[in-house]
Amino acid sequence: MYLHLWLAAQKLIGGTYGKQRLALSHYPGGSVLEIGCSVGNVSEAFAGRTNDFLGQDIDERALQIANKRLDTLKFTSEPLEALNRKFDYVMIAGVLHHVDRATSLELVRQAKRLAGPNATIMSYDPLPVHPNASIPRKIIGGMEAGRFLRPLNELVSLYEESGIPVSDSYVYPLSAWKTAIPEIFDLGVVVAKQP
């Protein structure tokens, strides 16, 4: 029930459309691995765009819901270390702010291992909410907050420490709906290209 409520809240005020648009904006075409796909909130943007999509998560219940909702996409709870193939696009989708530095580094390293030649690796995470932020940003940003919110330079450093050259990093103001306003919080986006 909690996961169904989470999905409804994401669609209503959590910026699902903006996250999907962000995910698609770096999509080079071809196969996709979404690490931390949960119930498929962002995955659904890839339905009809690729026939080679794999969503991975450690939450079995979330994956059951994702499987029921999106029958043309594949989902797995297999550990990343067990995956033995390459993808054209690897997203670490809103996960790093939930895990400590050692786990974040491991996820970034796995993303690199699973990215094929010329593949794009991309991650996005909420940034810490500025003390002078608007009230909606404080409320929704607070709801979104994981235990390990990091500023953009720290997100970039996870890639650098893993030996992955970052091609772009920027702040993406996430809107609740398709309109630019209301903005609910900022995402820190990091993009890397597999050499």
Ligand SMILES: C[S@@+](CC[C@H](N)C(=O)[O-])C[C@H]1O[C@@H](n2cnc3c(N)ncnc32)[C@H](O)[C@@H]1O
């Ligand atoms: C906030 S949800 C993101 C859902 C979706 N990708 C989005 O951006 O809306 C974070 C997900 O990361 C998953 N997660 C946490 N640690 C993980 C890990 N070590 N490996 C894979 N997934 C993980 C959680 O189970 C959760 O489903």
